[in-house]
Amino acid sequence: xxTLTKQTLSHLDWLEAEAIHILRExxxxxxxxxxxxxxxxxxxxLLRLAEKAFRPGRxxxxxxxxDTGHNYKEVTDFRDKRAAELGERLIVRSVEDSMARxxxxxxxxxxxxxxxxxxxxxxxxxxxxxxxxxxxxxRDEEKARAKERIMSFRDxxxxxxxxxxxxxxxxxxxxxxxxxxxxRAFPISNWTELxxxxxxxxxxxxxxxxxxxxxxxxxxxxxxxQPVTELTPAKDGDVVEDVxxxxxxxxxxxxxxxVESDADTVEKILAETATTTxxxxxxxxxxxxxxxxxxxxxxxxxxx
Amino acid sequence: xSALENLPDIDNGLxxxxxxxxxxxxxxxxxxxxxxxxxxxLADTLNAIEKTSAKRGMSAVDLSLLTDGLQAExxxxxxxxxxxxxxxxxxxxxIIADAPGHEQYTRNMVTAASTANLAIILIDARKGVLTQxxxxxxxxxxxxxxxxxxxVNKMDLVDYDQAVFERIKAEYLAFAARLGIKDVRxxxxxxxxxxxxxxxxxxxxxxxxxxxxxILENAPAAHTEQAEDFRFPVQFVCRPQDSxxxxxxxxxxxxxxxxxxxxxxxxxxxxxxxxxxxxVRKIELGGESLxxxxxxxxxxxxxxxxxxISRGDxxxxxxxxxxxxxxxxxxxxxxxxxxxxxxxxxLVRHTTREVKAKLAKIDYRLDVNTLEQEATNGLAMNxxxxxxxxxxxxxxxxxxxxxxxxxxxxxxDESTNNTVGAGMIG
Numbered sequence: 001x002x003t004l005t006k007q008t009l010s011h012l013d014w015l016e017a018e019a020i021h022i023l024r025e026x027x028x029x030x031x032x033x034x035x036x037x038x039x040x041x042x043x044x045x046l047l048r049l050a051e052k053a054f055r056p057g058r059x060x061x062x063x064x065x066x067d068t069g070h071n072y073k074e075v076t077d078f079r080d081k082r083a084a085e086l087g088e089r090l091i092v093r094s095v096e097d098s099m100a101r102x103x104x105x106x107x108x109x110x111x112x113x114x115x116x117x118x119x120x121x122x123x124x125x126x127x128x129x130x131x132x133x134x135x136x137x138x139r140d141e142e143k144a145r146a147k148e149r150i151m152s153f154r155d156x157x158x159x160x161x162x163x164x165x166x167x168x169x170x171x172x173x174x175x176x177x178x179x180x181x182x183x184r185a186f187p188i189s190n191w192t193e194l195x196x197x198x199x200x201x202x203x204x205x206x207x208x209x210x211x212x213x214x215x216x217x218x219x220x221x222x223x224x225x226q227p228v229t230e231l232t233p234a235k236d237g238d239v240v241e242d243v244x245x246x247x248x249x250x251x252x253x254x255x256x257x258x259v260e261s262d263a264d265t266v267e268k269i270l271a272e273t274a275t276t277t278x279x280x281x282x283x284x285x286x287x288x289x290x291x292x293x294x295x296x297x298x299x300x301x302x303x304x
Numbered sequence: 305x306s307a308l309e310n311l312p313d314i315d316n317g318l319x320x321x322x323x324x325x326x327x328x329x330x331x332x333x334x335x336x337x338x339x340x341x342x343x344x345x346l347a348d349t350l351n352a353i354e355k356t357s358a359k360r361g362m363s364a365v366d367l368s369l370l371t372d373g374l375q376a377e378x379x380x381x382x383x384x385x386x387x388x389x390x391x392x393x394x395x396x397x398x399i400i401a402d403a404p405g406h407e408q409y410t411r412n413m414v415t416a417a418s419t420a421n422l423a424i425i426l427i428d429a430r431k432g433v434l435t436q437x438x439x440x441x442x443x444x445x446x447x448x449x450x451x452x453x454x455x456v457n458k459m460d461l462v463d464y465d466q467a468v469f470e471r472i473k474a475e476y477l478a479f480a481a482r483l484g485i486k487d488v489r490x491x492x493x494x495x496x497x498x499x500x501x502x503x504x505x506x507x508x509x510x511x512x513x514x515x516x517x518x519i520l521e522n523a524p525a526a527h528t529e530q531a532e533d534f535r536f537p538v539q540f541v542c543r544p545q546d547s548x549x550x551x552x553x554x555x556x557x558x559x560x561x562x563x564x565x566x567x568x569x570x571x572x573x574x575x576x577x578x579x580x581x582x583x584v585r586k587i588e589l590g591g592e593s594l595x596x597x598x599x600x601x602x603x604x605x606x607x608x609x610x611x612x613i614s615r616g617d618x619x620x621x622x623x624x625x626x627x628x629x630x631x632x633x634x635x636x637x638x639x640x641x642x643x644x645x646x647x648x649x650x651l652v653r654h655t656t657r658e659v660k661a662k663l664a665k666i667d668y669r670l671d672v673n674t675l676e677q678e679a680t681n682g683l684a685m686n687x688x689x690x691x692x693x694x695x696x697x698x699x700x701x702x703x704x705x706x707x708x709x710x711x712x713x714x715x716x717d718e719s720t721n722n723t724v725g726a727g728m729i730g
Contacts, residue, residue: 020602052590
């Protein structure tokens with residue numbers, strides 16, 4: 001093996017070029033795609049990549065958010081602001097509407113609505129006839145996701161069949177589907193949490209404020225910091241503390257926990273991310289910890 | 305090896321590599337060792353696999369649990385599908401494609417190898433070169449992986465004996481010559497003990513070459529060191545006519561990825577299959593103008609003349625234009641549980657173009673263990689064969705050996721939309 005001679009792209013440029021290529025393949029192969037935008041850091045990167053892929057034209061797809069009604073206001077405000085800045089169409093569909101229709105039935109009023117997003121997502125796919133949903137999931141997030149294709153096929157019930165996936169070779173993606181079926185496309189599959197933060201730094205991307213260190217009342221429970229909010233009030237016997245925290249992922253309030261941190265800039269978050277000892281979802285997601293296969297189970301039911 | 309200290313220096317690109325070998329060869333242990341010694345496995349992940357290992361009554365941590373992500377895999381204790389793993393050393397980012405070693409091996413290995421630039425072939429020092437070593441090496445060379453690294457593992461079980469290593473090396477070189485494999489290196493390791501993976505250890509002092517990680521850090525990131533012809537399949541055409549900005553009224557941007565070679569403003573280009581010619585007026589990326597674009601960059605090309613170009617067309621340098629063809633000879637790997645039906649019409653996706661295709665003939669099927677050619681009328685899953693395909697429309701292709709991007713195609717069954725075959729032209 002000889003030394004490095006031929007000019008090649010830096011790792012971040014390579015990841016960016018791959019993601020742009022994937023976005024353009026979705027636009028070229030699918031008739032009616034949509035990009036899922038939650039206001040979270042991964043989908044904020046997706047929007048920058050879509051700008052690089054399609055400007056000066058408009059995006060060849062609308063943006064959509066499946067709102068559980070339990071999202072932090074800082075994040076949904078940011079979502080609306082970003083969509084308006086880009087001048088792109090934002091569709092919001094709400095789990096609460098599915099509850100009103102009776103298609104989502106909670107076991108009890110306090111149950112997390114996170115997994116019920118799948119129902120609302122499938123209803124929205126049907127309503128608009130989307131044949132592809134572009135999402136910001138990454139393979140390094142979770143072990144079931146490590147096995148997922150970049151273009152992942154879902155049947156008419158939105159189900160993922162992990163044992164029967166289309167082989168994916170070279171960069172020849174197969175995004176074909178019949179009516180009623182759809183493709184989930186993941187342009188940043190090959191990115192890690194560190195890559196995402198490096199990209200945010202390089203592109204100087206704006207983020208919702210809760211990604212940065214702030215003081216928040218929390219209760220320490222089963223190794224996680226559970227935020228005390230109107231939706232998740234402290235229970236009798238809970239010790240409420242004001243702690244300097246930041247969110248590594250932002251999702252449904254009822255199942256996303258912050259981590260202790262004084263990182264109030266992207267640079268400090270990068271430094272923390274490079275030296276952390278706990279995985280992104282391990283530190284923050286209550287919904288992934290119920291069993292070893294909980295993500296896989298949700299994905300089989302139509303979840304991202 | 306702290307990623308933090310080296311953060312600003314991550315600019316040595318990205319290397320995609322493949323690990324071949326069965327669980328018995330210590331493949332999972334090697335991957336686990338690489339992730340562990342580069343501090344990629346985090347405490348909670350380690351914690352989770354420690355718990356699972358203990359639950360199954362194992363005394364040591366089973367590192368294969370790191371790569372077996374699906375419920376069915378954990379239940380059956382086997383790897384079903386290709387898994388991708390990531391680590392970064394601070395100098396370079398790595399993507400490992402880990403292919404399982406069971407009955408669907410050919411299909412999965414071809415899939416994993418298609419995006420890799422280096423393959424680590426593991427050999428158990430006690431067993432030497434086996435049938436499966438030959439099969440892995442053949443498939444790696446078939447899919448055009450330019451660099452092979454033969455890691456003779458479990459040196460701890462042969463007392464770190466240099467003679468064992470040298471014997472295996474000589475045996476391997478004898479058959480590698482027959483396959484035409486050029487760039488192959490050898491390294492003695494113990495994945496279990498961590499010798500010669502990230503740290504040298506003290507027990508392999510007779511080996512004076514670089515460690516396994518050093519080899520990865522310095523391997524060329526580009527698929528080939530040769531200058532390649534410029535190939536730009538058009539993915540999408542940008543015509544923002546409805547824009548309020550009148551300057552954009554005549555904007556026609558041809559969006560795609562430079563699959564090989566490079567292009568500069570002013571270069572003479574030809575659009576295939578139409579054959580129309582023009583010059584590059586502008587190269588854009590995210591609103592910025594670039595003087596040139598290189599291999600693997602996703603950009604937008606603007607041309608001096610108004611030419612009708614759409615998705616599926618190929619832009620090349622006028623001096624390097626290949627001829628469109630309506631028939632191709634190729635080596636095909638069949639990927640589907642449903643066998644190939646010689647009477648049916650399939651869809652071939654080549655670059656960004658899709659054409660209908662029919663089988664003209666099968667020359668032979670290859671036994672991947674003995675490399676012997678066998679006559680056959682059909683193809684079943686995991687078969688590799690030399691075939692000729694007739695195409696309904698022309699495609700503009702190169703030999704796979706000359707160009708991985710324009711020499712590769714997949715075969716799609718339109719009834720299910722499944723990807724059922726992978727082909728390499730030439």
